[in-house]
Amino acid sequence: xxxxxxxxxxxxxxxxxxxxxxxxxxxxxxxxxxxxxxxxxxxxxxxxxxxxxxxxxxxxxxxxxxxxxxxxxxxxxxxxxxxxxxxxxxxxxxxxxxxxxxxxxxxxxxxxxxxxxxxxxxxxxxxxxxxxxxxxxxxxxxxxxxxxxxxxxxxxxxxxxxxxxxxxxxxxxxxxxxxxxxxxxxxxxxxxxxxxxxxxxxxxxxxxxxxxxxxxxxxxxxxxxxxxxxxxxxxxxxxxxxxxxxxxxxxxxxxx
DNA sequence: ATGGTGGTTCTACCA
Numbered sequence: 001x002x003x004x005x006x007x008x009x010x011x012x013x014x015x016x017x018x019x020x021x022x023x024x025x026x027x028x029x030x031x032x033x034x035x036x037x038x039x040x041x042x043x044x045x046x047x048x049x050x051x052x053x054x055x056x057x058x059x060x061x062x063x064x065x066x067x068x069x070x071x072x073x074x075x076x077x078x079x080x081x082x083x084x085x086x087x088x089x090x091x092x093x094x095x096x097x098x099x100x101x102x103x104x105x106x107x108x109x110x111x112x113x114x115x116x117x118x119x120x121x122x123x124x125x126x127x128x129x130x131x132x133x134x135x136x137x138x139x140x141x142x143x144x145x146x147x148x149x150x151x152x153x154x155x156x157x158x159x160x161x162x163x164x165x166x167x168x169x170x171x172x173x174x175x176x177x178x179x180x181x182x183x184x185x186x187x188x189x190x191x192x193x194x195x196x197x198x199x200x201x202x203x204x205x206x207x208x209x210x211x212x213x214x215x216x217x218x219x220x221x222x223x224x225x226x227x228x229x230x231x232x233x234x235x236x237x238x239x240x241x242x243x244x245x246x247x248x249x250x251x252x253x254x255x256x
Numbered sequence: 257a258t259g260g261t262g263g264t265t266c267t268a269c270c271a
Contacts, residue, residue: 009262009263010262010263010264013263013264034263034271060264061264061265061269062271148271202271203261203262204259204260205259205260205261206260207260207261246261246262246271
């Protein structure tokens with residue numbers, strides 16, 4: 001089973017690229033982040049014409065996540081449990097062919113001296129609580145998406161530039177490691193030790209041509225999913241296309 | 257230290 005994650009930075013702006021990329025790569029499942037539209041503005045007709053059903057958790061202007069699948073989805077859950085006052089659309093789960101796929105758009109957290117940083121940290125605590133429940137099922141679980149976390153120095157071009165950023169602060173990375181310590185494995189790093197492997201390049205200051213990127217889009221796997229890990233790679237191809245997203249897809253392949 | 261770009265929406269806010 002081939003599962004992709006992609007922060008598309010507006011699904012409607014990115015629709016032609018998304019459809020082209022899906023036609024080229026034929027993933028079974030695609031988890032999208034930053035739809036930047038409400039459910040009723042989601043391009044469902046075009047996605048379904050491409051052979052996918054869609055479960056959408058949209059929001060006006062910001063955030064928004066979805067799961068697209070060639071196969072039936074069951075037990076869909078929208079929203080990350082743990083805070084009834086949280087109205088941001090950042091989390092969705094569904095079961096596809098016995099795999100629990102969880103799509104997430106973790107808060108950015110900048111600026112650090114605003115209420116956004118504690119919101120990020122609290123959101124990560126809620127994600128850990130959800131992960132504990134999912135791990136107890138002893139089923140294959142895939143938690144994928146834009147974590148807005150640079151896990152290590154080797155995951156950015158220049159650690160000094162990112163030192164005070166919410167994506168790289170020790171407290172942020174510590175909470176990411178807490179997820180790993182629960183028994184989740186980061187799929188890309190299980191297979192690849194290289195520095196300089198990025199999933200995001202800012203639109204500004206020539207970040208893409210200079211390869212000033214960061215690796216913030218990740219797949220975390222439960223042991224039962226890890227047992228089936230076949231491949232995990234970053235597809236940089238669509239970053240150089242016209243009207244590119246600032247993120248590129250990451251593709252996970254599980255053995256059947 | 258600043259600005260560089262892009263999306264949503266209409267005036268800033270978010271990334």
